[in-house]
Amino acid sequence: MLNKINSLKKLKVYILTAHSHNGLDWIHSLFDNHKDILIMPGFSLMRTISKFRIDINNMDNKQISESFSHIFFKVPGYKLQRRKFIDSQKKKNLFKVHFLKYLDNDNEKNIIKKIFYGIHYSYAELYQIIIDKKKVIISQEHVSWHCEEYEKLFSPKFIFVIRDFRAAFSGSLKGGTKVNGGLKTYANQFDKMLLNWILGTRFINKLKSQNKKKYYFIINEKFNKDLKKNMKKICLWLNISYQKTCLKQTFMGKEWFGESSYLTDGKNGTDMNAHAPKNYYNIKNVERRWRNFLTQNEIKIFSTFFNYELVNFNYTNKKKNLFKYLISIMKINFIYLNQKKYFLNKYIILIRNIIRRFLIIHCPRLSIKIFKIY
Secondary structure (H helix, E strand, O other): OHHHHHHHHHOEEEEEEEOOOOOHHHHHHHHOOOOOEEOOOOOOHHHHHHHOOOOHHHOOHHHHHHHHHHHHHHOHHHHOOOOOOOOOHHHHHHHHHHHHHHHHHOOOOOHHHHHHHHHHHHHHHHOOOOHHHOOEEEEEEOOHHHHHHHHHHHOOEEEEEEOOHHHHHHHHHHHHHHHOOOOOOOHHHHHHHHHHHHHHHHHHHHHHHHOHHHEEEEEHHHHHHOHHHHHHHHHHHHOOOOOHHHHOOEEOOEEOOOEOOOOOOEEOEOEOOOOOOOOOOOHHHHHHHHHHHOOHHHHHHHHHHOHHHHHHOOOOOOOOOHHHHHHHHHHHOOOOOOOOOOOOOHHHHHHHHHHHHHHHHHOHHHHHHHHOOO
């Protein structure tokens, strides 16, 4: 077992992430069946710990193995094809046994690193994956504000998926209406989107100022134009071989049709059960969708607020002036403030939501701590 642990820890770690509705799971699905990559379905360690309030520092190994095994088997989000890897009580029990065995035998002092490798080890054991034959680990992190934690622990490289932020936000907002039964996206939903974008953008700028070898930007629209050519490029960067599986969307080796807020009803997530219509992802069709969904006021606000990044990634060459940018900051503080339930006076909650939005824009890290955003 110790040989397997040592082999696992020698694998270079890559974190696959994005800061909006950018096609993260689509890219993940292209890596899924590659013989050189140890990759699980869409499991995000840091977000899982945060979202489910797992007190890992005050739990013993048995409690940790039981807690994660329960989440992977029982939580609805892990029943989606792009996340599911434990589909029976038998597999849950086996995973828990492997995980506990790993935790008891690894002498790693940092508990998060220990859990990260332990989960990947247990997944490999569960599906009889030979770790010695793998060259890299690719792990998805759903929200980009956890990237700095990975950077401190693993010194990884980052694969960052980029998309036109207006299209990304439109898709997320559309998804919100589906989840909410036709009602407009709630304040907390919009705030998570905004926070992910702000801190993701800051992390991107940090990476770009440090070391070009530490990151790879996948520009969604360009990547999709010549998938084979672009997959060959990223395989070269990953120092792995290119293979035909890189052109197929799969999870656990099974075909995945993708997801869309526009083509699904949202009752069982946004995963599709059939291929998208022909030319659905054509850039002109994508733009037509977001322009039809967003109001003219929202388009103006987003185009100005996101302007630096839109210019930086060549989505526009129209630079906005400082005055218009400041106006957009003010306006974005007062959109999407509605809420599902009001446990206090409606106006008190409204003020709370405005304060939270202000902190997200100006002090994003502080907003996470104060409002327990995950």
